[in-house]
Amino acid sequence: MIAGLHIAALRSSTRARLVGLVDTDPARAAAASLANGGVRATTDLAEALAWPGVDGAIVCTPNGSHGAIAMAVAAAGKHLMIEKPLATSTAEATAVVDAFRERGLVLATAHTHRVYDYSMAVKAALDSGQVGEPQVIRATLLGGWIWGDWNAWVLDPARSGGHQLHNGVHLLDLVTWWMGATPDSVYARGRRQTATELPIYDYLEMVLRFPGDRVAVCEMSRAHRPSTTGHRDVLVIGTEGTVALPWDAEPSLVFGEQGVTALPPVSGSAFTRQLDAWLDGTPVAGGAEGLAAVAMAEAAEQSMASGQPVELTS
Structure with missing residues (x-):
């Protein structure tokens, strides 16, 4: 696909x-x-x-x-x-x-989520200075089961790395991009929501702490019912205002001292944007960003196993 x-x-x-x-x-x-x-x-x-x-x-x-x-x-x-x-x-x-x-x-x-319309709108609001420095980010992606039968390679931790690495990296990468900083630690919890026999967690909660006591909370699911469920929710609280994307069908809203405004829509194909950036030699997410996402997902896995936050090394 x-x-x-x-x-x-x-x-x-x-x-x-x-x-x-x-x-x-x-x-x-x-x-x-x-x-x-x-x-x-x-x-x-x-x-x-x-x-x-x-x-x-x-x-x-x-x-x-x-x-x-x-x-x-x-x-x-x-x-x-x-x-x-x-x-x-x-x-x-x-x-x-x-x-x-x-x-x-x-x-x-x-x-690719970096070049989806919703994430680009949030990033544009942050880059414009309308909300100041982000202090708290909450990002939620809730979906239903899409992995076919129990033989799906995604359910094999040796092949997929688990849900935190396969799907969780979407949110780990996004909140880091929006924060404009590398987190100091990751604390994660996972649940086998669909069945206790699952070899991976299909529901994740991941908390990232950033320098200056800033925090991001990520919720990622492939366990919701019905299987057609698709819900996205974003909230960014900054020193000067707040950005909210309360539902997929709604525009991103900025709450500031001047009142509430809607961010202008972003349109176009995410995969075309991504391809063009690669052809330009300036990828949307390069090797360093890919490595950072893997490191965060690996820390999330360790945290779920130990029940404790895991410090990230620079």
């Missing part, structure tokens, strides 16, 4: 084109090729990276494969946009970031 969104962005671009596709399943690779005008398709990544006309790769594979694939792309001298998370451990993510930096290649981590 995510690959389809990236391909659609490429299809609409006048600056880049789809050269070919790689899938470990030959039948699926052939079907994807047919659906995209008969472009080349293979099960061999090394073969694809050697095709003429290939300058970069977009990777949309299970999380546990990200590190090895990223290193192969770097070794081939190609630019990379990789779906979040950058890797499933900080050690692996650090190695990827170093490999791309040493070769002068552009590395983008697809933290």
Whole structure:
């Protein structure tokens, strides 16, 4: 599904084109090729990276494969946009970031929520100075079950890294971006809401503390009923005012000394914005941001295991 969104962005671009596709399943690779005008398709990544006309790769594979694939792309001298998370451990993510930096290649981590309309509106309000310095952020994304049956790779901690790394990084990355700072600590709690037999938590609460005793509270769920549930709620309290996005269908509102105003809407395709930024060499979220998100998710996992806040090292 995510690959389809990236391909659609490429299809609409006048600056880049789809050269070919790689899938470990030959039948699926052939079907994807047919659906995209008969472009080349293979099960061999090394073969694809050697095709003429290939300058970069977009990777949309299970999380546990990200590190090895990223290193192969770097070794081939190609630019990379990789779906979040950058890797499933900080050690692996650090190695990827170093490999791309040493070769002068552009590395983008697809933290696409940064270029969704709602998050860009919140960031614009913060950058304008209307609310002053953010002190408290609350970000909530509540959704229903989307993972198919119990064999889904996302439910395997070894392949996905768990919910805090697979979906939780969306909010961890966003609140850090909005705060404009790196948190000092992470405290997290998780619940197996759908069933006690789940090997991962499908409901998370994560609290990040930032310098100056500022705080962000993140709530992420894939356990709500009905399965079609989709709810987003954002509140940013600053030294000069407040930004509130109380529901998906409502505009972002700014509460300040001059009264309540609605932020101007932001429109356009998030995946197109993300692609254009990568092509410009200035990704929306680069390797450093991808690494930071992995480190926060790893700390959240440790906190859930210990029941205590986990300090982040700079």
